[in-house]
Amino acid sequence: MPEERSHTRQVIGSLVVALLIVVAAVAVVTAKFGPTSAAEQEAVEERLEQREERLEERRELQEERREEP
Amino acid sequence: MKLHAATSRPGLRHETPQRANFSCALEDLIETLTRGNPTEVKVILASVALALAVYQLVLISIGYGKVRLPFLGAPPAAQAHRAVGDTIAVVLVVVALMCVGYFGFEDDATLHMVAAIALLGVLALKIVVVRRWHAMGRFLPALGISVWLLLALTWLTSAGDFLAGS
Numbered sequence: 375m376p377e378e379r380s381h382t383r384q385v386i387g388s389l390v391v392a393l394l395i396v397v398a399a400v401a402v403v404t405a406k407f408g409p410t411s412a413a414e415q416e417a418v419e420e421r422l423e424q425r426e427e428r429l430e431e432r433r434e435l436q437e438e439r440r441e442e443p
Numbered sequence: 444m445k446l447h448a449a450t451s452r453p454g455l456r457h458e459t460p461q462r463a464n465f466s467c468a469l470e471d472l473i474e475t476l477t478r479g480n481p482t483e484v485k486v487i488l489a490s491v492a493l494a495l496a497v498y499q500l501v502l503i504s505i506g507y508g509k510v511r512l513p514f515l516g517a518p519p520a521a522q523a524h525r526a527v528g529d530t531i532a533v534v535l536v537v538v539a540l541m542c543v544g545y546f547g548f549e550d551d552a553t554l555h556m557v558a559a560i561a562l563l564g565v566l567a568l569k570i571v572v573v574r575r576w577h578a579m580g581r582f583l584p585a586l587g588i589s590v591w592l593l594l595a596l597t598w599l600t601s602a603g604d605f606l607a608g609s
Binding site: 407 | 480483486487490491493494495498514515516518519520522523526527530559606
């Protein structure tokens with residue numbers, strides 16, 4: 375019985391090590407990609423668009439104020 | 444970012460309309476599942492498979508008694524080797540489906556394609572030997588090493604190349 379427990383513990387330990395290897399591999403490869411993924415680029419483009427929209431709104435507001443007597 | 448035949452977007456293919464529709468649907472599915480990053484997801488999955496394959500060598504060395512550790516016996520190591528091997532097989536099939544479904548067969552990725560097809564073939568043979576064809580069990584170490592070498596070659600000719608260029 376204790377031998378069986380030790381066997382199960384060793385199998386679980388080996389699988390936990392495998393899981394840690396998976397996490398490390400994903401982290402290393404993802405870090406290597408950097409901010410070049412499509413999702414990242416889309417997010418950057420969206421932020422730029424929002425910024426441009428805000429600038430345009432401000433310009434319009436300024437023009438409206440100038441036109442007011 | 445460097446584009447490689449096995450990791451770049453597919454070019455035009457001469458297909459029947461039904462087949463073209465199926466190809467488009469498959470490409471859309473892969474694109475949706477990977478949120479527009481099929482290459483990156485494929486590279487990550489292939490790298491995970493390679494990293495686990497290195498760990499598999501360690502486990503089976505303990506399983507065959509070539510390496511002795513005080514905290515890990517041969518039977519648990521062999522059992523973990525089987526479980527991790529099943530996981531790697533599933534990951535490799537997913538990567539292969541993504542590769543063929545999204546990138547297709549390109550002329551300038553011949554080595555990658557040949558290595559990948561050989562890898563899947565040897566892996567399938569190894570699974571058959573482990574599960575059914577026990578009489579051929581003596582060839583398992585050779586089959587295992589072949590799987591590892593073919594996986595390394597397949598990774599190097601696609602994911603490794605992509606990572607070196609990114």
